[in-house]
Amino acid sequence: MGTTGTGTDPVAGERRQLINVAYRLLGSLTEAEDAVQDAYARWYALPRSRRQEIRSPGAWLSTVTGRICLDVLGSARARRERYVGTWLPEPLPDPREWDHRQAADPAEQLVLDESVAMAFLVVLESMTPAERVAFVLHDVFRYPFAEIAAVLDRTPAACKQLASSARRRAGATRTTGPAGPTGAGRGDAVPGDVVRGVKAAWESRDIPALVDLLDPAAVMTADGGGMVGTALHPIEGGACIARYMVAIADRAPGLELLERTVNGAPGLVAHRAGAVLTVAAFDVTHHRVTRIWVVRNPEKLRPWVRDDQPAVPGPDATLR
16 A cells, blocks of 8 residues: 655655545645645654564555545535535646646656546545545555555455445446546547637637537536635526626636646636636536536635745635
8 A cells, every 4th residue: 555665764755645645535635735744743753663663654654644534534524514605626736737947746746637537526525434535545546455444444345335335426426436437528529629619708708609618507616615706506507607607707807717737637727917816627528518616715726826926815706
């Protein structure tokens, strides 16, 4: 459940893997980094003699990180019941694309694959904490159930049942996990072309063009966290979404859209005066957008702020 580090420190090479696991478990890069930092703190708090006795430091760190994430997921359910509006996962930029000044060391980056697609992460939110841990560790990272049992403090057979239950939950939605296609490219669509068309139609305030690009049953879900203005409830129907998007364009002078990778798939980033205000992820099927996830909560946009940019602005009412 992890690889042995290199050099004199046996845990030197584990951080990237741990962050990758923790982000998929928690849907938040900030919380994932905190969980991994906590795991490392516990490792270094062990007496040197105890650390030397551990045959696989990577497996030890993976187990501890999994347990920390399980605890965080349990408390998060209560916090999200008090969340203003809809809670969405924290969107991820591609650092090589977003900030060309970065060295983009692959050893420090999250793997942007289908298991970080917004559609997939949203499905994970429907699972219980134990189901999510069992499903992500087994189906995404291929950990054996014997090792997952150490994280969940259950038998391997019980963990297998949890993963199976999680698969049924995922199968009850339109989106499937890494074993099948995700929303970012099903059918014969080219997601980048569709998202580029949405950008052009939005910039020209072309409602008919937007309606043509949106599935009639499309849904837009926004997350402002109660900190910025946004739609508190999902907007349903391509025509309604198109009118809403054009209304935003009319009320937000100076707002610019950039085509950027969001969680490994084509997306759009809205900024004004150099500050990122919104990150949007898309689910494209057969040349039409079926889902849009709009993240405006400033606390979730911190990974999108470059050193040469102003900080993400605080509460406003721009995009109600």
